[in-house]
Amino acid sequence: MKRREFIKGLGAGALVTGGALGAVSQAQAKSTIKWKMVTTWPKNFPGLGTGANLLAKLITEMSGGRLRVKVYGAKELVPAFEVFDAVSRGTAEMGHGAAYYWKGKSEAAQFFSTVPFGMTAQEMNGWMYYGDGLKLWRELYDGFGLVPAPAGNTGVQMGGWFNKQINSVDDLKGLKMRIPGLGGEVLRRAGGTPVNLPGGELFTSLKSGAIDATEWVNPYNDLAFGLFKAAKYYYYPGFHEPGTTLEAIINKEALQTLPKDLQSIVLNACKVVNQEMLAEYTARNPAALRTLVEKHKVDIRSYPDDVLATLRRYSEEVVTELAAKDAFSKKVFDSYSAFLKGSREWGGISNLSYLMARDKV
Amino acid sequence: MKRREFIKGLGAGALVTGGALGAVSQAQAKSTIKWKMVTTWPKNFPGLGTGANLLAKLITEMSGGRLRVKVYGAKELVPAFEVFDAVSRGTAEMGHGAAYYWKGKSEAAQFFSTVPFGMTAQEMNGWMYYGDGLKLWRELYDGFGLVPAPAGNTGVQMGGWFNKQINSVDDLKGLKMRIPGLGGEVLRRAGGTPVNLPGGELFTSLKSGAIDATEWVNPYNDLAFGLFKAAKYYYYPGFHEPGTTLEAIINKEALQTLPKDLQSIVLNACKVVNQEMLAEYTARNPAALRTLVEKHKVDIRSYPDDVLATLRRYSEEVVTELAAKDAFSKKVFDSYSAFLKGSREWGGISNLSYLMARDKV
Structure with missing residues (x-):
């Protein structure tokens, strides 16, 4: 047994029952779960592709190596626009892309990436995490055996x-x-x-x-x-x-078979990347x-x-x-519109008012 | 040896030599680490105090209960403005507050919370994670035996x-x-x-x-x-x-004695809360x-x-x-000012330009 594997075993806490130390080592070695992540981006593409890389790295790191994720660029395993289907059928356990690429599956998917004259990154996060955004998105993707999560944002794009x-x-x-x-x-x-x-x-x-x-x-x-x-x-x-939200999609069955702590790590790693990518673009x-x-x-x-x-x-x-x-698109539209209305009222006296004051003086 | 010291020893990789599994198992069972988090907020105060609660919950959840953090409101363990000293001397392993409260320790601390007519939340995150912000902040707090991390943002405040x-x-x-x-x-x-x-x-x-x-x-x-x-x-x-950045401060020695995966979980949980709090306020x-x-x-x-x-x-x-x-304040000012200059140029044709277009039509 290598020294590093033994140290990892200590951290994992999976093996609190008895047995010889050799057995621990063997079981630990087996307990490394390997996942594939397919993406719609060219491999290592700045911001988008490297965001997917960061997501994989964070999961591996926070899990102490118990869950290792390998990233594939577009065309390496499947073409860019087949990421959704590949994760849905379990060819890969995770994917990284953008929900508006899947409007052929459901028109409503587009609301979860970006809408013309709609919400900014900050507002999308508000709607996703503290409004009904993520709840509705999960409801939609559940029919495809997928769990979506915001995992990156470009901020306001160029025209x-x-x-x-x-x-x-x-x-x-x-x-x-x-x-x-x-x-x-x-x-x-x-x-x-x-x-x-x-x-x-x-x-x-x-x-x-x-x-x-x-x-x-x-x-x-x-x-x-x-x-x-x-x-x-x-x-x-x-x-x-x-304020385009990038998405991570996770095969639902693959996620559910993970222990609770790893499920939490996967979903929180998505949250970290969601913020980091916007920070990277801003910088x-x-x-x-x-x-x-x-x-x-x-x-x-x-x-x-x-x-x-x-x-x-x-x-x-x-x-x-x-x-x-369709009825679902209407439900998402109603939630999105109500949130945007409040955001415009509050945003008008916060972000917009401040940026104008900062700009004009 | 006290139980806690023994547990810390585990994390530090002190027990890499062999032994019967009985010893490992027993150590694992005992390996729940307990941390205190003192805060400058009234206990459970909406947004700020509940953000600190979320931070504790995420660490506990992602670590599978190996690291449990208990939150104390202002005055429960120490008064609001003694949080910095309490974590510095190890009375608590973590704290949650805002860096501008500690200008008595160092004037430069204020740059890491907020500056009049300075950066927005999005810009602060850019400077922190992909500029020199967090690096400089860590350099400053290192002298106090503390590791700081952005852990919440209020967005643009009211006057x-x-x-x-x-x-x-x-x-x-x-x-x-x-x-x-x-x-x-x-x-x-x-x-x-x-x-x-x-x-x-x-x-x-x-x-x-x-x-x-x-x-x-x-x-x-x-x-x-x-x-x-x-x-x-x-x-x-x-x-x-x-765009006031709230801070988590972590006792450096306590952090370093954790195994690598728990260190990553603690610091990434701060990143999650940094985003979540802004999302909550926005919503x-x-x-x-x-x-x-x-x-x-x-x-x-x-x-x-x-x-x-x-x-x-x-x-x-x-x-x-x-x-x-002082020389350090100058260094932080130079970094902050250069980042803000670029943010104003880019922000002028992205966030500001977009919000004005959305608002006026």
Whole structure:
């Protein structure tokens, strides 16, 4: 027996009954549980992929090595958009992605990632943990044998990369843009053609002209993909993704067969990553933004007010229609809308009021 | 040897040599470690005190009961403002409070809670986890045998409760107000008299006229203290506390004697609570705000722009002078200021730009 294994055994507390020390060692060695985590991101992709890596690391570390999680990038075990099914059928015990990728399974899933002109990261966390958000999300995924958890947030995203200026709503007409989820539907109503592609395919699609524009995440992530080499104009704010929640999905049966302490470790590790990823973006976006502007001469522009007003009108249409699609979507919409209403009232005299005071003086 | 010392020995890897399983088993059975957590809050106080309770619960749960933490409210074991010393000398293994209470130990401590016109909760987390914030904080507290960790955030606070309107800076003159830390010094420069009192003494002090005004936290907390019964005007934004980080402090020796997995559990539980508390405030402030306005007829007002501009000027003075007090304060100030500069650039085109677009349409 190696010295390190014995020390681990001491920490595990699983073997309080008698027996020879050799038996302890053997049982301990067997008690290492191995999980696979499939992800929708390129392996080790900054922020998103490394967030998934951190989740695996935390689970392994807090469990003292009793539960070890190995991360697979998109296409390593399954393609990006098959993560949901893979975890549902137990090919992997965990997954990391974003709920709006699964609107084909349920339209309501989109509420659990992000909604155009909807909640920020801070508000999403409020709704998830202290409103009905996570409860409803679990109810939905339970039908697929999955347990979801918020596991990362990008914060307010950027509006996207364009090869021409957006000076009016007319400039969106005919635009073939990679923009998933509800934001894509908003673009459609504005006359554009939304396309859904995994992150790994954005650069070549934009560069080749297969798409005219793309949104991805924020300066830190967009710099990593080199999108500035394929488009000149970088618009803000990301009205369509004001605080995108990334998801961990866990195979329900796999989770339930764990001892209680490991279940708690898995779910709390998701909470840690949920906060850490937002902190990482908050810390790393400023330098990336400066690099894009100063080194790569990217032209940063805000959407004109009247464009935002129009997009806001379409957003309300899209979300209202989504709520009418089925009873569950209506239930989620009602909860989301009520929470957002309170958040806007309180946020108006806290976050917004403060940021305006800090900015203008 | 006392039982607790023996248990600590286990964690420290003191027993890596062989022996019969009987010895292991017996040691395992005894291996429940008991910690005390002293807090600066009234026991079970909503948000702050319950956040400390959650921290204890998470550690107990994730450790499978191997490490059990019992929470004490202010005055139960030690008074609110003796929490730092109590954990430093090992009377309790953990504490929960806010770093600006310890400016008597080190002026620089204040940067790790909140700075007038400084960082929001999201920005503080960026600085703490992915900037130098937490590293510097640990460096400072190491001299006291303590390990600090962010363990809760109130978000942007309210400006405070007043018995008269604040229409100009002159209205602050002569005002005796409970406002701790750097915000208190800002008030002093505006002609007021800052007072520091623990939360539990606010209501009676304001009601009796011992103080003229007080800030505390936000609607959820202020409603719980019944402050609306002692003052009529409730001002925003809380320029002096834009994202107050609460702290967990851990006795360094106690932490180091834990096995690695328990150390990770303790520190990650702090991270979970850091996020959860902000989520709780975000979820519960809206209803509390409505209750204050609709049921208790509180008069909610924003500080006039010119008052905020003056307070901003004094804030810059105060923070700049703080940085000049000692070499360590200067180092923390430089790190804080550089991070804030980047946050304002990026935040201007993300959070602020988005909230303005959401608000005005």
